[in-house]
Amino acid sequence: ENLPDPLLVLAEDRSALRANRAARKLFGLKSGAAGDLAALLRHPALAGAVERALAEQTAQGTDLHLPVPVARELHAQAIPMNPPLADGGRVVVVLSDRTQMRAVERMRADFVANASHELRTPLASLIGFIETLRGPAQDDEEARERFLGIMATQSERMRMLIDDLLSLSRIELSEHQPPQGEADVAELLRAEAVALEPLAKGTRIEIEAPPVLLASPADAEQLAQVLRNLLENALRHGKREGLVRASLTRVTGGPRLPNRPGILLAVADDGPGIPREHIPRLTERFYRVEQGRGRGTGGTGLGLAIVKHIVNRHRGQLIIESDPGNGATFKVWLPGG
Incomplete structure (x- = not known):
């Protein structure tokens, strides 16, 4: 009951017999009841893990995405009970809520993609002007001066972006202090x-x-x-x-x-x-x-x-x-x- 991780006890027919305090809080259930966990128990990934756990008599893990009532990313561990528990429980399901962790991972991936894009744009401009200066504009003094001015602007843009990226990284590391x-x-x-x-x-x-x-x-x-x-x-x-x-x-x-x-x-x-x-x-x-x-x-x-x-x-x-x-x-x- 007092374990920090959400925990469910399932019967032979795969219905929920019990849910601890953490599980009731996670799914908004009333105190002392397993409540309506139909959406969770019907989830193909969890149902498959429970079946494998019973068939092989070994713990089986799986990841779940529950869109309702609130979108959540969960990891479930189905552990077979042999012999069964006193109340008939055959499988204990231990859940861990990874919603926030997955959101952080997506934010990190988006950040890397955006940073790469922002750096790639001025870099592509610099490469293009360098190729032009080596070729058609090699002897054109007016074009050379104009292109060098643009290249200086793009280089400064890259410097500013790198400075801000490093600054943001340092600030995030010290934010809890x-x-x-x-x-x-x-x-x-x-x-x-x-x-x-x-x-x-x-x-x-x-x-x-x-x-x-x-x-x-x-x-x-x-x-x-x-x-x-x-x-x-x-x-x-x-x-x-x-x-x-x-x-x-x-x-x-x-x-x-x-x-x-x-x-x-x-x-x-x-x-x-x-x-x-x-x-x-x-x-x-x-x-x-x-x-x-x-x-x-x-x-x-x-x-x-x-x-x-x-x-x-x-x-x-x-x-x-x-x-x-x-x-x-x-x-x-x-x-x-």
Whole structure:
């Protein structure tokens, strides 16, 4: 009953005699009853494993996909009981829920595929221009200069992507470790705004923050990366020669915020905004609202994923608000302050 793994006891006719607490919780059954497990017991893979276990008198394992009531990936181990249990149980089925593990595996596979695609595109461009420079454009000085400029841009794109991939990997490894030390978020914000002036190209960055605003515990380097990524995102998607507003305030609660003291960072742009249906997916790796949106403005598609993981490590909260046609606001709440 108290075993951590879901466990079922089946009778001679393959009906369920008993289900332990973990199994009842997994399938939403009432306490003390095996309940309606018809969908599970009719599953061809499980039925086959049970038959083999009884016929061969050895444990048999199999993987199951159950689409209802909630999609789950399970591994089942059918163990024959000889002699039978006191209540007539002939087979014990031990289940392990691998839904989350399989989801992580699929995410990892998607990530590798997306990263490979993102690297392959500029690499193919570089190879193409190198072949052209070795051939038809070998003696064309004007074409050579133009192609070298494009090659430099594509090389920089690859460098940025590799840097972000490495950064995301490091952040994920440390996400379970609470940060140590403290950071003056106001000073970091002003420093990042100055560093991004070349990227601004006429867009004004307006900062509203107290002289000093300490976050503790905090990783100053990672918080600087959050500020940099959010400011870059606003500059890329805001109006040309427009306005980006960044503010830092001390807060205690508020709409969608924890009801305790903290620091609230808000970065707002004046761009086209984000359709509501896209907002929940913005922090997915390589997710873009429009095909080519990030490429056209120089993004790698990883900036907001990095922000999310850093905020999670700081036990903070990321809030994205947008009114299509009126820009977007990215808010980060951090405990302390």
